[in-house]
Amino acid sequence: MSRxxxxxxxxxxxxxxxxxxxxxxxxxxxxxxxxFEKAELRRLLDLDLRDLSRTPxxxxxxxxxxxxxxxxxxHVIRPDDVSLNGHVLMVDSFRNxxxxxxxxxxxxxxxxxxxxxxxxxxEKFLTMVDGREVLQLMGGTINWTTEDVPLEILDRVEIIRGxxxxxxxxxxxxxxxxxxxxxxxxxxxxSVRLIIExxxxxxxxxxxxxxxxxxxxxxxxxxxxEYSEGELMSGLSARDAGYARKAGFRFDKQLGxxxxxxxxxxxxxRRVDHILDLTARLFYYNAADPSSPVPIHLAGALxxxxxxxxxxxxxxxxxxxxxxxxxxxxxxxxxxxEEMPQDASHLRAKLSGITDNDLEWSLSGYAELYDTSLGxxxxxxxxxxxxxxxxxxxxxxxxxxxxxxFSARHMSLDVDEVATAPWRFPVFDPSTGTxxxxxxxxxxxxxxxxxxxxxxxxxxxxxxxxxxVLSLGAKFEDSDLxxxxxxxxxxxxxxxxxxxxxxxxxxxxxxQASLVxxxxxxxYGRIWNHPxxxxxxxxxxxxxxxxxxxxxMDAFELGWRxxxxxxxxxxxxxxxxxxxxxxxxxxxxxSTSDVKTSGGELTxxxxxxxxxHIKGGYSxxxxxxxxxxxxxxxxxxxxxxxxxxxxxxxxxxxxxxYTGERTIPSAYNPIPIDDxxxxxxxxxxxxxxxxxxxxxxRDLLDPDHVENMYNDLDVEPGKVKRTFLISITKKx
Amino acid sequence: xxxxxxRFKQKLRARRSFVxxxxxxxxxxxxxxxxxGQAAKASEEERRTxxxxxxxxxxxxxxxxxxxRHLPAxxxxxxxxxxxxxxxxxxxxxxxLIRQNALRIEGELVEFKYFENSRKAQARETLKKGCQMxxxxxxxxxxxxxxxxxxxxxVVFGEGREFVTDKGGDVSFVTVRNxxxxxxxEKYFRxxxxxxxxxxxxxxxxxxxxxxxxxxxxxxxxxxxxxSVDSPQFK
Numbered sequence: 025m026s027r028x029x030x031x032x033x034x035x036x037x038x039x040x041x042x043x044x045x046x047x048x049x050x051x052x053x054x055x056x057x058x059x060f061e062k063a064e065l066r067r068l069l070d071l072d073l074r075d076l077s078r079t080p081x082x083x084x085x086x087x088x089x090x091x092x093x094x095x096x097x098x099h100v101i102r103p104d105d106v107s108l109n110g111h112v113l114m115v116d117s118f119r120n121x122x123x124x125x126x127x128x129x130x131x132x133x134x135x136x137x138x139x140x141x142x143x144x145x146x147e148k149f150l151t152m153v154d155g156r157e158v159l160q161l162m163g164g165t166i167n168w169t170t171e172d173v174p175l176e177i178l179d180r181v182e183i184i185r186g187x188x189x190x191x192x193x194x195x196x197x198x199x200x201x202x203x204x205x206x207x208x209x210x211x212x213x214x215s216v217r218l219i220i221e222x223x224x225x226x227x228x229x230x231x232x233x234x235x236x237x238x239x240x241x242x243x244x245x246x247x248x249x250e251y252s253e254g255e256l257m258s259g260l261s262a263r264d265a266g267y268a269r270k271a272g273f274r275f276d277k278q279l280g281x282x283x284x285x286x287x288x289x290x291x292x293x294r295r296v297d298h299i300l301d302l303t304a305r306l307f308y309y310n311a312a313d314p315s316s317p318v319p320i321h322l323a324g325a326l327x328x329x330x331x332x333x334x335x336x337x338x339x340x341x342x343x344x345x346x347x348x349x350x351x352x353x354x355x356x357x358x359x360x361x362e363e364m365p366q367d368a369s370h371l372r373a374k375l376s377g378i379t380d381n382d383l384e385w386s387l388s389g390y391a392e393l394y395d396t397s398l399g400x401x402x403x404x405x406x407x408x409x410x411x412x413x414x415x416x417x418x419x420x421x422x423x424x425x426x427x428x429x430f431s432a433r434h435m436s437l438d439v440d441e442v443a444t445a446p447w448r449f450p451v452f453d454p455s456t457g458t459x460x461x462x463x464x465x466x467x468x469x470x471x472x473x474x475x476x477x478x479x480x481x482x483x484x485x486x487x488x489x490x491x492x493v494l495s496l497g498a499k500f501e502d503s504d505l506x507x508x509x510x511x512x513x514x515x516x517x518x519x520x521x522x523x524x525x526x527x528x529x530x531x532x533x534x535x536q537a538s539l540v541x542x543x544x545x546x547x548y549g550r551i552w553n554h555p556x557x558x559x560x561x562x563x564x565x566x567x568x569x570x571x572x573x574x575x576x577m578d579a580f581e582l583g584w585r586x587x588x589x590x591x592x593x594x595x596x597x598x599x600x601x602x603x604x605x606x607x608x609x610x611x612x613x614x615s616t617s618d619v620k621t622s623g624g625e626l627t628x629x630x631x632x633x634x635x636x637h638i639k640g641g642y643s644x645x646x647x648x649x650x651x652x653x654x655x656x657x658x659x660x661x662x663x664x665x666x667x668x669x670x671x672x673x674x675x676x677x678x679x680x681x682y683t684g685e686r687t688i689p690s691a692y693n694p695i696p697i698d699d700x701x702x703x704x705x706x707x708x709x710x711x712x713x714x715x716x717x718x719x720x721x722r723d724l725l726d727p728d729h730v731e732n733m734y735n736d737l738d739v740e741p742g743k744v745k746r747t748f749l750i751s752i753t754k755k756x
Numbered sequence: 757x758x759x760x761x762x763r764f765k766q767k768l769r770a771r772r773s774f775v776x777x778x779x780x781x782x783x784x785x786x787x788x789x790x791x792x793g794q795a796a797k798a799s800e801e802e803r804r805t806x807x808x809x810x811x812x813x814x815x816x817x818x819x820x821x822x823x824x825r826h827l828p829a830x831x832x833x834x835x836x837x838x839x840x841x842x843x844x845x846x847x848x849x850x851x852x853l854i855r856q857n858a859l860r861i862e863g864e865l866v867e868f869k870y871f872e873n874s875r876k877a878q879a880r881e882t883l884k885k886g887c888q889m890x891x892x893x894x895x896x897x898x899x900x901x902x903x904x905x906x907x908x909x910x911v912v913f914g915e916g917r918e919f920v921t922d923k924g925g926d927v928s929f930v931t932v933r934n935x936x937x938x939x940x941x942e943k944y945f946r947x948x949x950x951x952x953x954x955x956x957x958x959x960x961x962x963x964x965x966x967x968x969x970x971x972x973x974x975x976x977x978x979x980x981x982x983x984s985v986d987s988p989q990f991k
Contacts, residue, residue, distance in 0.1 A: 378933035
C-alpha cells in the first residue's frame with residue numbers, strides 16, 4: 025500500500041505544476057449556484073438535445089442515478105473511462121471503481137466481486153444490460169465477454185454499490201451494475217475500433233448506424249475478439265487461445281412526442297478450452313480419520329495395504345502432466361482440458377412513454393437462449409428465458425414520486441451430463457448397486473427444469489423538505505425456485521448545506537442459490553479401500569440441497585458526499601452487511617454461513633483545470649464468516665487515474681491500482697496472492713473528432729503477476745503479463 | 757404462473773407483508789408530506805427546471821445562424837441578454853454555462869448581460885445596440901414585440917406555450933410530462949436570419965413547431981401526442 029501512495033504522490037507532484045490550464049472551478053463567479061448545481065450543469069451540457077429533453081425535472085432513485093441528492097453510492101463509467109485508460113472491455117474499467125474487485129484468470133476469464141461478499145467466482149450483485157438480467161442462473165455467474173458491447177454503442181455503466189432490492193429485485197445484494205447503450209440515433213454513420221496487444225490478442229468492432237426516416241433509426245454491429253495463448257503461474261501454457269464473436273442490432277422508432285419503441289437483439293459465440301484439476305481427486309480411505317482421505321499417490325508412496333492395481337486407472341493416466349507437482353504435498357499433476365463452447369442470443373422489445381398526467385412508463389419483453397457446454401466437467405445446458413417487465417413512475421403532489429412495477433419470467437432448461445474421458449473407469453455406484461464408468465461430475469438428475477417468477481415493487485421518493493429526500497419501498501417476489509419474499513428498503517438523504525450531503529440506508533436483500541448449488545449432485549472424486557467395498561473405486565459425492573434458503577442480508581449504509589468546489593467531489597460510503605445463509609461454493613459441500621462484513625469507500629473526482637482530470641478511490645473491507653476472518657478478499661484496494669492534456673490533441677493517461685493480499689481458497693491447495701501494484705501509462709492522440717489513436721503500456725512495474733482462478737477447477741492462476749497495446753478508433 | 761398455485765407455504769405471509777410494507781411506505785410518505793409540506797419550499801424542482809432551460813439555451817446557440825447584418829461589428833462581442841426578475845437560478849446557470857463553455861456565436865465569444873425589471877431603461881439602451889439572443893423571464897416588463905422592435909437580430913426566448921402562440925416570441929420552454937421541451941415558432945426556421953437549423957426541427961421529441969399563422973394553421977406540424985393547447989399543463 026505504501027508503494028501505491030509513493031507512486032500516487034509522485035504523479036500528483038509531477039503534474040500539479042504542469043496543470044496550469046484554464047481553471048475549471050467557478051472560482052470568481054458571483055453565482056448563487058451550489059457546487060453540486062454547477063457540476064450538474066456541466067453534465068447537462070454534455071448531453072445532446074435528445075437526451076436533454078429526456079432529463080426528468082423530478083428525479084427518482086432507480087431512474088436518475090446521477091442526481092446528486094440520491095441517497096445511494098453511485099459510480100458512473102463513460103466510454104472515455106474505458107478508452108482513455110487503455111481498457112479493452114467494459115469489465116476492465118470496473119478496476120477504477122472503489123469497492124469492486126476485478127481480477128483476471130486466464131485470458132478470457134474475468135472475475136468481478138463487490139464489497140467483499142464473495143471472493144469466489146460467484147457474483148452476488150445484479151447486472152443488467154439495457155434492462156435485461158444477464159446472470160446465468162445455473163452457475164450464478166456472468167460471462168463478461170458475452171455481455172460486453174462495442175464501446176461506440178455504450179452510453180454508460182451505472183454502478184450502484186449496496187443493495188437495491190426494493191426497486192431492482194432479487195440478487196441486487198451487494199450492488200447493481202446497469203449497462204445502458206445509446207439510442208440508435210446517437211450512433212449514426214460508421215465506426216471502427218481496433219485493439220492489438222503485443223501478445224497477439226485482438227479486438228475489432230464495427231458499428232453502422234442509419235436513418236430510415238426522421239423518426240426511425242437503426243444500427244448493426246459486429247465484434248471479434250481473438251485470445252492469444254497465455255501462460256500459467258508455473259510457466260506452462262494456459263491453453264486459453266480462442267475467440268469470442270458477437271453481432272447485434274437496435275432499431276429505435278419514435279411513435280409520438282413521448283412514445284418510443286426499441287427493438288434490439290444480439291448473438292454471441294465463444295470457443296475456448298477450459299481445464300479441470302484432477303490432481304487431488306483419487307483417494308485412499310483413511311480409517312483413522314474418514315473425513316480426511318489420503319491422496320492415492322501418498323498412499324502409494326507410503327505403501328499402504330490393499331492398493332489398487334494399477335495405482336492410477338488407465339483412463340486417468342493420460343491426464344498426467346509429467347514433471348509437474350502441485351501443492352505442498354508435492355502431488356503429481358493431473359488435469360483435463362476440454363472444449364467450452366458457448367452460444368447466446370437474445371431479443372428485446374421496449375415500448376416506453378410518458379402520459380399527459382406525467383406517468384412515465386415502460387413495457388419490455390425479453391427472450392433469451394443460452395447454450396453452453398462446460399466440457400471439462402461434462403456439463404451442458406440449454407437455457408430459454410422469457411421476461412416481461414412493466415415499470416412506471418409518477419410525481420404525486422409536490423413532494424411524492426411514486427415508482428412501481430411488475431415483472432414475470434418463465435425459464436426452462438435442458439441439462440445434459442457426460443463423464444469425461446479420465447473418469448471413464450469402473451466405479452461402484454451404491455445408489456444402483458452396479459459398476460459404472462459413466463458417473464458424471466455434476467448430476468442435475470430429475471430436478472425441475474422449469475421456473476416461473478413473479479415480482480412487483482413499489483417505492484416512494486419523498487421530498488420531505490428542500491434538504492431531505494426519503495425513499496421507502498418494498499419488493500415482493502414469488503418464484504418456483506426460492507418461494508416468496510419481501511425485500512424492503514429505506515433511504516434518506518439530508519443536505520447539510522450547499523457543499524455537503526449526508527445519506528443513510530437500511531435494506532434487506534436476497535440472493536438466490538444457483539441451480540448448481542441447489543439441485544446438482546456433485547461427484548468430485550473417487551475413493552479406494554472404502555470399508556463398504558474395499559476392492560473397488562467408489563464415488564465421492566455430495567447431494568444437492570433443494571432446501572437451501574435464499575441468502576438474506578440486512579444492510580446498513582451511511583454516506584457523505586461533499587463538493588467543496590464544483591470541480592472537486594469527495595464521497596465516503598460506509599456499510600455493514602449481516603448475511604444469513606451465505607452460500608460458499610466448492611467441495612466437499614455447498615455450505616452456508618453467517619457472514620458479517622464491514623467496510624467503506626472513499627472516492628474523489630477532481631478537475632484542477634480544463635487540462636487535467638484526476639480521480640480515484642480507496643476501499644477497505646473486512647469480513648467474518650461464522651466468526652472467522654475471511655481471507656479470500658483483499659482488505660484494501662486503491663485506484664487512481666489521471667488524464668492530462670499535454671496538447672489540444674494529445675492526452676497523457678496514467679492509472680495505478682493497488683490490491684491487497686488474499687488467498688484463493690482450495691480444499692487441498694490454497695494459493696496465496698501477494699498484494700500487487702499495477703501501473704498503466706498511455707498516450708491518446710485525437711487529431712479530430714473522428715479519429716483516436718492510443719498507445720498504452722499496462723502493468724509496467726512488473727513483468728507479470730497472478731490474480732485469480734476458479735478454485736477447484738483450475739490448477740493454478742494465469743499470469744497477468746505486462747502488455748503494450750495500440751487502439752485505433754475511426755468514425756466515418 | 758405459480759403465483760396463484762404456489763407450493764410455498766410462506767407465500768401468503770409474504771404477500772401480506774408486502775401489502776403492509778407497501779401501504780406503510782405510502783402512508784408514511786403522504787403523512788410526512790402533510791407534516792413537512794407546508795414548511796418546505798418547492799424550489800429544487802424550479803431550480804432544476806431553470807438549469808435544464810439554461811442548458812437548452814446554450815445548445816440552441818449552436819443551432820442558430822445569423823447573417824452578417826445581424827452580427828455585431830468586428831470589435832464587439834455578440835450578446836445574450838436576460839431581462840426580468842428571478843430567484844430560481846436561471847441567470848446564474850446561464851452565466852455559468854456561457855463562461856464554462858466559452859460560448860461563441862459565429863466564432864466570437866459571447867457577452868452575457870442581465871437586467872432586472874428595475875433597470876428597464878438600461879436594458880432598452882443595450883437592446884437598441886443589438887444583441888443575438890434575449891430571454892424574457894416570466895415577469896419581464898418587456899414583450900416579445902418590443903424586443904423585436906428594439907433588436908431585430910435577436911432570437912426571443914420565453915416561457916410557456918402562449919409566449920410563442922400568442923405573444924410572438926420565437927422559442928419558449930414548457931414543462932410537460934416531467935420534462936422541459938421547446939415550443940418553436942415556424943418563423944424561426946423559415947426566415948433567413950436568425951435562422952434555426954433544420955436538424956433541430958426534426959427532433960420531434962424535443963420540439964413542437966408552431967405555424968406562423970397560429971397553432972391551428974395548416975403550415976408546420978405538431979407532435980402527435982403533444983397535449984392540447986387547452987391542457988391545464990400550459991395554463
